[in-house]
Amino acid sequence: MIGAMAEQRPGSPEVTDQGSSTRGLSRTTTVLALVLAVVFVSAVLAGAKILVDRNVYTDVSMGPVDAPDADSPACDAILDALPDRTSDYRSVGITEPAPTGAAAYRDSGGAELTVRCGVSAPAQYSVVSSVVSHGGTDWLRVDDATEGSDLSTWYSLSSTPVVAVTGSVDPGTALDSTVSFDGIGRAIADNTDGDAPTPRALPLTDLPADRSAASCTEFGDALADAFGAYRRVTETTAGEPIDGVAVWTAPGAEPVVVRCGVGMPESYAAGAQLTQVDEVPWYEDTALGNGSTAGVWYALGYGSTVAVSLPLDVGDTVLPQISGIIADTMVKTGE
Structure with a gap:
């Protein structure tokens, strides 16, 4: 009876392991294909990265500059x-x-x-x-x-x-x-032990004073606390008081420095080109300090000559304000 039950009935499909073997082979082939695809993509990406790196991380061109200790x-x-x-x-x-x-x-x-x-x-x-x-x-x-x-x-x-x-x-x-x-x-x-560089003195502090100039007190009192991003400071970074000039600083920029009651520079002569800013004529001393982008301007025609040292890119902001203060606080001489 048991043997008869185990016999395959006529017309029924033959039962073998071929189907499972085929499915196993198919899965193996799929896995291998995926692995090969991943390897191929990785190789392509690696090659692309190498190519990009070669194009991006190229040598930099650098010209000579004044560097006296470069070979130390x-x-x-x-x-x-x-x-x-x-x-x-x-x-x-x-x-x-x-x-x-x-x-x-x-x-x-x-x-x-x-x-x-x-x-x-x-x-x-x-x-x-x-x-x-x-x-x-x-x-x-x-x-x-x-x-x-x-x-x-x-x-x-x-x-x-x-x-x-x-x-x-x-x-x-x-x-x-x-x-x-x-x-x-x-x-x-970790590799330097030389003395720190000495900071320079403020611009305009070495200019000769004009002893005949009118008082600058009212002008000085009217000066603003700020010019755009520039903020007024009354002490050096060492904590020493600033005397004789008014100073404004901004991050990454040279200071704006104003001094009242100075003499005219040697570069000035009668007939020199002047720039009118509102009611005040200004003379620009075009000599720039080595490595500096600041220029010096002199306001003429009033009781005291005012000198302003400022970076060239903030002249349009600072000079009109200074001109207004000069016109409001000083007597016009027309000279």
């Missing part, structure tokens, strides 16, 4: 200690002929970040300059005031040799918000 042993040590990466920036080569004491980085978008060791302290470094500490090193931010430029350079000022780091920034953005200066700062702090 300290600069060699600093460059050797620089990090391979900082934030999104990766160390890259420099196009030959490469300047001495230089290094370069690029980010994933191709933006450049350059490092120059052994440069001179910037002309913008004065007794009212504010510094920021990163990686045990004090940094001074100097934004390029040239119209259309997006460059910002940060100078190490804790010791010598001085290192300059330059990169591009969006308007109103500080370079240290997109680039970590900690690794670069540590490389400098």
Whole structure:
């Protein structure tokens, strides 16, 4: 009976293991195909990344600059200690002929970040300059005031040799918000022991006074606390009081300095070209200090001559306000 029940009935399909074997083979083939596809895609992506990296992380071209200490042993040590990466920036080569004491980085978008060791302290470094500490090193931010430029350079000022780091920034953005200066700062702090650079005196403080000038008290009292982004300061960064001049500062910029009761510069002569700003004629002394983007203007025709030192890109903001104060507080002489 049992044997009869086990017999296959006529017309019924034959029962074998062929179906399960076929299904197993199909699954194996599918898995292999998926693995090969993943390997292929990974290889394509890896190749694409290599190609992109070669096109993005290219060498940076850097021209020569005044860097008297670039070939010093300290600069060699600093460059050797620089990090391979900082934030999104990766160390890259420099196009030959490469300047001495230089290094370069690029980010994933191709933006450049350059490092120059052994440069001179910037002309913008004065007794009212504010510094920021990163990686045990004090940094001074100097934004390029040239119209259309997006460059910002940060100078190490804790010791010598001085290192300059330059990169591009969006308007109103500080370079240290997109680039970590900690690794670069540590490389400098660990390999320098020279004296820190000495800050410069404020502009206009060396001008001769005009002893015959009328009192400047009313004019000085009327000066504003701010000019746009500039805020008035009454002490140096060392805490010493500022006397004889009025000073306004802004991040990354040279100060605005005003002094009343000065003599005219040697460059001025009768018939010199003047610029009328509202009711006040101004004479511009076109001689710029080395590395500085600040010019000096002299207001004429009133009881006292007023000199203003200011970055060239803020003249349209500052001079009209100063002109108004002069016209309101001084007697017009017409001279």
